[in-house]
Amino acid sequence: MHTIGTKSSSSGPPEPDGDDDEADERLRPARSPARDLLPLLAGAATTTAGVGAVLALADIDSPLRAPFTLFFLLAAPAAAVATALRKLEPVGRVLASLSAATAVNLLVAQGMLAVHRWSAPGGIAAVAALSSLILLLVLVRRLRGRTERGRAS
Template sequence: MQTIGTKSSSSDPPEPAADDRLRQARAPQRDLLPLLAGTATTIAGVGAVLALADIDSPLRAPFTLFFLLAAPTAAVALALRNLEPVGRVLASLSAAVAVILLVAQGMIAVHRWSVPGGIAAVAALSSLILLLVLVRRLRGRTVRRRVS
């Protein structure tokens, strides 16, 4: 018995290889992390705006609390990128709680406590930590380029 092979026309797309099919199956998982990061950023930003603008909403307290925890946590997590994931999460959450407590204690000590002031101070400290991390990374890249 003889089998007759048929040639596919040049207009037919080639069959995807096994690696391509595996990569396509993992594509939704890769797209989930940026989606979650964008959602978290949006929630934190809305919480900060609701608190700073003094808007009465049932979402104000949870979103503001999320902002107060997420902003320093993200900044410290970027600074600790060489740690294992579980250690980085625990250390950055601990650092976020420490930043919040230090801001609150400092504002109470100088008799300048206010909710908008506390949110602004936490945002400023988180931005400062993030800025220092980015400057350190850029400086490291410049030094590596000169050496290479």
């Protein structure tokens, strides 16, 4: 017959009883499901936007082409601008980045129409290039800020 040992004090953290994996599970704080969901949603959004850009650039006929391409045209510049506005409150950052995404799309369309070079693949490429440029400038600014702070210390 197997006996079960009892502990005299239950106020402190549980004592490991030889099984390290079991002790680690008891001492580790529980992860929130929302914390696990955010990277998953970001990956799904990136995949959806990428598929939309590929479908439009490759001129593939698919019922998903229009919604995925529209998602790319809104998400790419919005994500780049949202990265730049990291210090804003979340609601303000979402509104500002969606407004900026709309402005980027309108400026690309207006510029292409003004020079008589309108094409859907060209517009998608231009939006992708501008979004990449915005993101690159933000990353360069952050890296430059880190090196200057490192020199000042």
